[in-house]
Amino acid sequence: xxQLSETLVVVTRGRGLVxxxxxxxxxxxxxxxxxxxxxxxxxxxSASLLIQExxxxxxxxxxxxxxxxxxxxGDPHFEHRQEGPDDMPAHVRAALTQTHLSIPVVDGATALxxxxxxxxxxxxxxxxxxxxVLNVMxxxx
Numbered sequence: 782x783x784q785l786s787e788t789l790v791v792v793t794r795g796r797g798l799v800x801x802x803x804x805x806x807x808x809x810x811x812x813x814x815x816x817x818x819x820x821x822x823x824x825x826x827s828a829s830l831l832i833q834e835x836x837x838x839x840x841x842x843x844x845x846x847x848x849x850x851x852x853x854x855g856d857p858h859f860e861h862r863q864e865g866p867d868d869m870p871a872h873v874r875a876a877l878t879q880t881h882l883s884i885p886v887v888d889g890a891t892a893l894x895x896x897x898x899x900x901x902x903x904x905x906x907x908x909x910x911x912x913x914v915l916n917v918m919x920x921x922x
Contacts, residue, residue, distance in 0.1 A: 784918040785812040793903035817919015822881040824912040827871035829878035835898030871904035
């Protein structure tokens with residue numbers, strides 16, 4: 782059993798989903814692990830990780846419209862506003878999604894489905910560098 786850890790820095794441009802599959806997949810391949818598990822963890826409380834469709838960009842736009850309606854910026858019910866009207870809504874959005882993912886590694890690659898991609902979901906309105914920690918564990922090739 783072997784493992785490899787790596788930290789990716791993803792620079793976002795503001796609220797929205799950023800696909801990181803193309804940054805993650807080569808690291809899994811380079812790890813030399815044939816069969817095992819990839820774990821991803823975002824080190825922030827106002828961003829999250831999702832596995833989502835990567836074929837039709839309308840899916841990502843629809844998700845953002847849904848969250849905008851569900852958790853609007855400037856909601857008067859929120860007390861925490863230290864960093865602006867998007868601060869607490871960003872924390873709620875992260876709480877409703879995921880800060881970590883587990884993806885099987887099969888034959889040296891992620892076992893994602895045909896239309897699946899790995900996304901970092903930035904919940905703040907301004908861009909920021911975000912850290913995603915990857916850990917691949919399993920059997921050598």
